[in-house]
Amino acid sequence: MRQINPEKLAKLSTANSMLDEKYGAPGTPSREQFNEESLAWFYGNMLRERRKELNLTQKQLAEKLGREQSYIARVENGKADIQLSSFFRIAAVLGIQFIPTFVN
Template identity: 60%
Template sequence: MRKFDEKKLATLSTAGELLDAKYGKAGTESRDAFHEKSIVWYYGEILRDRRKALKLTQQQVAEKVGTARSYIARIERGETDIQMSSFFRIARALGIEFTPTFI
């Protein structure tokens, strides 16, 4: 088993520390803005990965949903905030189903 250098480990930053340094502490306006952008990007990744797995083009998805290809492209790149209704329409076109749960 490989041994870790404790001195090197002590100098490493946590992910939280890196985010704090770059975007501000949790709860600040800049950190909240980063968090919102990261969620938009994440959902775009999910949709893009599924589209590619189905071997569909952005144009084909856009036609199924009734929107422009450029809109699908912006969503996949995380460049536009997507409404829930649009997200569900695109997800449904890609065969992704969601079951809402309330706790």
């Protein structure tokens, strides 16, 4: 088995240190913007994958929601600032159900 070189290990960057370097420390405006964009992309990607599982086009999904195809594209790409109610409406059409959990 190979031995880990502690000197080399100490020189490795962590994911957090790389994020700090590129986007600033947690709590800074640039880091908060990065976090918001990351979440928007994540949820948009989740909706896109489910839409594809159902073999729906963006246009078909948009028609079911009474929206434009370009709106669905922006949501899926994390470029639309949507309200929570809109997100739930899209999720419901895709058969995704959210059950609220309250933590003390």
